Amino acid sequence: MAKQEKTQKRADRPKQCAQTSEFKKSWDRYNRAGRRDMNDVRKVMAMLFLGQQLPAEYLDHALTGDWSGFRECHIGGDFLMVYENTRPDLITFVDLGSHSELFQ
DSSP: OOOOOOOOOOOOOOOEEEEOHHHHHHHHHHHHHTOSOHHHHHHHHHHHHTTOOOOGGGOOEEOOGGGTTOEEEEEETTEEEEEEEEETTEEEEEEEEOHHHHOO
């Protein structure tokens, strides 16, 4: 009889997704207004959750100063999403808005 291959029984914890209260408020505000395609935001959120690198068109970059440790990507024009991805098992969506709304 041939030996069975050992299967690894351990696995990394599944990635979790969190949203701050500011993100939820901004989402609801933009969703109600209907001026932005929120499906674009969902698409970017899914790519980040799955650990995919964002295409260059999203201008994804780390923030500095008071926002050190956070990242920002451009969903379209001056419509931004700030997120935090400091742990491998957690991504936190922090806020949505324009430069002037987010960085007053």
